[in-house]
Amino acid sequence: MKPLSAVVIRRLETAARKAAKASYSPYSRFPVGAAILTDSGKVFTGCNVENASYGLCNCAERTAIFTAAAAGERGLRAVVVYTPTKTTTAPCGACRQVINEFGPDAIVISICDGKERTEQSLSALLPDAFGPKNLGR
Secondary structure (H helix, E strand, O other), X not given: OOOOOHHHHHHHHHHHHHHHOOOEOOOOOOOOEEEEEEXXXXXXXXXXXXXXXXXXXXXXXXXXXXXXXXXXXOOEEEEEEEOOOOOOOOOOHHHHHHHHHHOOOOEEEEEOOOXXXXXXXXXXXXXXXXXXXXXXX
16 A cells, blocks of 8 residues: 555644544543545544443544445545544544454554654554454455
């Protein structure tokens, strides 16, 4: 897979930061934003959406991916996650599994309000992942 250009990465980082502003996080007060780049070159964003019944909350990464899937996108190249913290926060396990469904070779970039920035392959974050290939797809 061709590496992402610095311009594309900056665009995704800006979009993720902006998406966090739409977060509905009255319980955790932890607004998260995500931006994804699909195989077709489209960018989709998402924010975390909480619910008084905590199990019904949805993370920013999954919101962005589900929005892309609802628009007919099926391939994922990159995910950028922004958190308003001094150090980066990686996607949770559920989000890693959903990223794997659409982008097993995706790059995951975590950014924050501090100077730290991490960039990892999904395979580093979710080794030996279970996905469509395990079901013969």
